[in-house]
Amino acid sequence: MNSTVLFVDDQSDFIKLLETKLEAEKYDKLFCTNPYEAWDIIRKQDIDVLISDINMPGMDGFELFRECMNHFPEIVRVALTSMNSPGIILDALNNDVVHRYFSKPWKVDDNGKEQIRKLLDLRSQLIEKIDRNLINKALSRVRAGIKIVRCENAGSRAIAPLTDRYTLISEL
């Protein structure tokens, strides 16, 4: 199954630019000019990466990211904005509201395309981290006295067998 990236920006011209420039990229792309519609899509479809503008009428990008963080934490959240308030962006990054920040103007050149592909790798890492936390929570609930940790030489290949990537250690 292909990965899916959802782009949200109320500027329809910018969305059309993305559609044109990213046409040949291999992942699936969804485009949306309305954050409420975007939220609807997120609830109904499997989205791997959400790339959204911040300043939008009605629901702003941060609100959309927070909803996502609370309900679908495995989705990679990326702010794409010409906002020039570093404090606000840093706050969002430091509080995990967004994982990455791309600055507008964004011409979607080769470098921009590569940035998006890297987000798909980040998604695998994010899922691993969430799964590990869930397993550890479950283990602590059954008082197993063990926890799952990432192997030191695991590398970053999410497709490697689980037993190559994780090991169980005693909590004692």
Place this chain on the structure above:
Amino acid sequence: MEKYIITLPEEIRSLIPDFMQNRKKELEWLQNALLKEDYEKIIGIAHASKGVLGSFGFTKAYRIAEKTESYARMKNKKGVEKSVSDLSFNLNQTEIHYKDDLG
């Protein structure tokens, strides 16, 4: 009369007519907001406009829109008037060329 020549990738040629029309609409909105001295509205329009202008490669117009936003934040009426007029002039005087391998 001064002309601004910009070269854009051929692949986005078909987007430009709508793009220019939308920028002209934004200019009208800016001028109307300026008449009412509605600086919040000017900030919103100029902010949105600059992001899309820059992303399409209209660098000079992007910088003017950025100035419009800054002047509006300072509620500097003369500054906004001048930058809106500059933006209108720039967009009217821009000549667009297209090239295949710009990426």
